[in-house]
Amino acid sequence: MLEIKNLHVKLEEEDKVILKGVNLTVEAGKVHAIMGPNGSGKSTLSYVLSGRDGYEVTDGSAHLGDIDLLEIEPEERAAAGLFLAFQYPVEIPGVGNMTFLRTAVNAQRKARGEEEMSAAEFLKVIRARAKDLKIDAEMLKRPVNVGFSGGEKKRNEILQMAMLEPKMCILDETDSGLDVDAMKLVSEGVNALRSEGRGFLVITHYQRLLDHIKPDVVHIMADGRIVKTGGPELALEVETNGYADILSEVA
Amino acid sequence: MAVAQSMTEATDDRIAALSMPEGGWSQAARRGALARLQDMGLPKRRDEYWKFTRPDTLNTVAVPEAAIFEHDEAPVFGEVDRLKVVFVDGVFDADASDDLSLEGIEIDRLAAVAKADIHWAKELYGTLETAGQSPVARPHAALNTAFAEDGVLIRVTGTPSKPVSLIYHHRDTTSDAILHHVVRVESGASLTVLENGPAAARFNKVMEVDVADGGIFHHVRAQGRDHERRAVTHIFARLGTESVFKTFTLTVNGQLTRNECVVELTGDDAVAHVAGACVGDGDFHHDDTVFITHDAVNCESRQVFKKVLRNGATGVFQGKILVREGAQKTDGYQISQSLLLDEDSQFLAKPELEIYADDVACSHGSTSGAIDEDALFYLRSRGVPEGPATDLLTLAFLAEAVDEIEDEAISEELVNRLRGWLDRRRS
Numbered sequence: 164m165l166e167i168k169n170l171h172v173k174l175e176e177e178d179k180v181i182l183k184g185v186n187l188t189v190e191a192g193k194v195h196a197i198m199g200p201n202g203s204g205k206s207t208l209s210y211v212l213s214g215r216d217g218y219e220v221t222d223g224s225a226h227l228g229d230i231d232l233l234e235i236e237p238e239e240r241a242a243a244g245l246f247l248a249f250q251y252p253v254e255i256p257g258v259g260n261m262t263f264l265r266t267a268v269n270a271q272r273k274a275r276g277e278e279e280m281s282a283a284e285f286l287k288v289i290r291a292r293a294k295d296l297k298i299d300a301e302m303l304k305r306p307v308n309v310g311f312s313g314g315e316k317k318r319n320e321i322l323q324m325a326m327l328e329p330k331m332c333i334l335d336e337t338d339s340g341l342d343v344d345a346m347k348l349v350s351e352g353v354n355a356l357r358s359e360g361r362g363f364l365v366i367t368h369y370q371r372l373l374d375h376i377k378p379d380v381v382h383i384m385a386d387g388r389i390v391k392t393g394g395p396e397l398a399l400e401v402e403t404n405g406y407a408d409i410l411s412e413v414a
Numbered sequence: 415m416a417v418a419q420s421m422t423e424a425t426d427d428r429i430a431a432l433s434m435p436e437g438g439w440s441q442a443a444r445r446g447a448l449a450r451l452q453d454m455g456l457p458k459r460r461d462e463y464w465k466f467t468r469p470d471t472l473n474t475v476a477v478p479e480a481a482i483f484e485h486d487e488a489p490v491f492g493e494v495d496r497l498k499v500v501f502v503d504g505v506f507d508a509d510a511s512d513d514l515s516l517e518g519i520e521i522d523r524l525a526a527v528a529k530a531d532i533h534w535a536k537e538l539y540g541t542l543e544t545a546g547q548s549p550v551a552r553p554h555a556a557l558n559t560a561f562a563e564d565g566v567l568i569r570v571t572g573t574p575s576k577p578v579s580l581i582y583h584h585r586d587t588t589s590d591a592i593l594h595h596v597v598r599v600e601s602g603a604s605l606t607v608l609e610n611g612p613a614a615a616r617f618n619k620v621m622e623v624d625v626a627d628g629g630i631f632h633h634v635r636a637q638g639r640d641h642e643r644r645a646v647t648h649i650f651a652r653l654g655t656e657s658v659f660k661t662f663t664l665t666v667n668g669q670l671t672r673n674e675c676v677v678e679l680t681g682d683d684a685v686a687h688v689a690g691a692c693v694g695d696g697d698f699h700h701d702d703t704v705f706i707t708h709d710a711v712n713c714e715s716r717q718v719f720k721k722v723l724r725n726g727a728t729g730v731f732q733g734k735i736l737v738r739e740g741a742q743k744t745d746g747y748q749i750s751q752s753l754l755l756d757e758d759s760q761f762l763a764k765p766e767l768e769i770y771a772d773d774v775a776c777s778h779g780s781t782s783g784a785i786d787e788d789a790l791f792y793l794r795s796r797g798v799p800e801g802p803a804t805d806l807l808t809l810a811f812l813a814e815a816v817d818e819i820e821d822e823a824i825s826e827e828l829v830n831r832l833r834g835w836l837d838r839r840r841s
């Protein structure tokens with residue numbers, strides 16, 4: 164599904180290399196987790212995959228199915244089925260959450276040559292999905308993420324994911340800023356979307372999210388590289404021993 | 415000296431080229447205005463108040479040619495049930511206008527009643543304009559009072575069933591129209607005035623609005639899309655106790671527009687809202703100059719201006735809140751913002767506060783910026799292509815000003831006009 168090969172990335176504006184040869188393959192139906200200390204390049208990887216400006220790919224490749232992600236625009240990547248739940252969701256004053264979602268859903272449908280979703284159908288679907296995530300009508304009307312609490316922003320990301328039904332979901336620190344209840348809601352939202360045709364890449368600093376979203380594969384990222392890959396037990400190892408042990412072991 | 419000389423000549427030349435309607439109740443006001451104009455002269459480039467806007471083409475005897483913009487779009491406010499008063503290049507069009515009688519309101523045309531010796535408008539015509547000449551001179555307004563050819567005189571005593579809609583067509587490429595309206599909203603009465611259309615190649619318009627105690631006046635204007643037109647307009651408003659005055663202007667295109675709005679809150683607990691949204695592309699210069707004077711207790715004033723500029727367009731905002739001694743509990747707010755869609759465009763702002771009372775809350779802010787890149791990427795990452803995403807953010811930016819319009823149907827219509835403008839730019 165998602166295939167990243169030898170990905171090297173530097174900042175466009177300065178000579179700072181951030182990703183130093185990332186290799187990673189996420190199969191359809193699987194949940195991969197990336198853990199790693201702050202500053203290791205996890206968010207950068209997610210941004211580069213989704214097409215944010217400011218980074219330069221100096222080597223390597225990233226494919227979603229047979230689509231070369233690095234060759235196309237962010238909106239085309241989205242229409243191809245890539246979704247990033249942001250570590251810091253962006254506030255957009257003046258654009259209603261509902262308008263935003265409907266515009267996004269229909270833009271993707273249009274790009275794929277599908278028929279647009281009618282207003283009535285959209286309303287029906289979004290009400291059901293929002294209810295699951297305990298997002299009330301008020302939150303749907305408000306401008307995108309404006310005045311949302313940390314937890315509300317993260318739930319709103321999952322709502323977008325549920326509405327857009329992407330093939331490949333990247334979740335960047337979706338657990339940060341969540342209390343236990345919100346973590347449960349968000350995890351349930353994610354788990355509900357797990358399916359045979361869908362891949363997940365769950366980026367997290369802590370193990371606790373992985374108690375709720377059970378990964379198939381766990382990668383440890385450090386200094387711009389995947390330094391170790393294993394099963395769920397690797398996350399537990401991090402939890403008990405911290406990153407230091409693993410890092411010294413691979414150094 | 416040479417420059418001063420030539421400016422006096424320019425004023426004299428302009429005056430000589432105009433003819434003042436003779437006789438009738440407005441004569442004294444017109445002669446007074448002419449004397450004021452001769453005294454202050456037409457604006458000069460080095461005048462502080464014209465620092466950001468070149469007055470030259472508004473002053474000259476000859477009118478720079480302005481092509482007629484042909485389009486087949488539905489007219490603005492077309493869906494609104496309204497009383498239409500139509501002017502073509504400043505000349506009243508009786509056939510296209512509605513019958514001017516309506517319950518609760520009295521409408522006369524200036525040109526039609528000019529010869530009469532008495533008229534209720536006599537005590538207002540030129541009076542609010544004169545008051546608005548201090549502390550800053552507004553020569554084009556004096557010129558207007560002296561030479562206005564026509565206009566409407568509206569007195570409202572009740573709550574008319576529909577708005578008065580002033581429609582200004584432009585059909586002559588060198589027309590020079592001067593219209594002067596007077597509105598008197600009597601105590602407890604309310605009125606909405608709509609205005610739309612390019613009006614003329616060059617348009618000089620004054621509207622004097624006197625809102626008595628408890629009166630309500632709403633004004634929504636859409637300045638026509640003819641790109642080459644020029645306009646200098648003034649609104650002079652005087653607000654009585656517990657009265658409400660709200661004005662909003664949408665400007666789409668226009669080589670030169672100077673909209674001045676001068677409001678004096680003279681009665682306690684009055685409310686004045688002045689707002690505008692404009693979108694300009696290329697050879698576009700738009701100037702909002704606002705002067706609000708608080709001269710009573712517990713009044714609220716609010717200014718909200720948004721400008722979207724691209725391809726070298728220029729936006730200007732000069733806004734002042736003057737709080738006179740004794741105008742305690744004043745709540746004054748002012749925001750002017752521009753969204754610059756490229757580096758060639760510019761926004762020049764001069765926000766001012768002058769306060770002589772101690773128990774007041776006044777704030778002002780002015781910003782100028784590009785599209786928020788983070789918001790743009792967020793939208794794109796959800797599948798919205800760059801063009802539509804930029805439009806969505808642009809509309810959201812403008813919506814804050816358009817939201818100042820109280821009537822939702824009208825505010826929605828104007829948002830649709832803006833959306834249309836954005837769509838056309840992209841296709």
Ligand SMILES: Nc1ncnc2c1ncn2[C@@H]1O[C@H](COP(=O)(O)OP(=O)(O)O)[C@@H](O)[C@H]1O
Pocket residue numbers: 174181199200201202203204205206207208217
């Ligand atoms: N736009 C940027 N400008 C400057 N430094 C950046 C930028 N993006 C990332 N970095 C740097 O790259 C490194 C990796 O950052 P990031 O990808 O956010 O790490 P993580 O998500 O793993 O905490 C950090 O040292 C960070 O400061």
Ligand SMILES: [Mg+2]
Pocket residue numbers: 205206207250335336
């Ligand atoms: Mg991060």
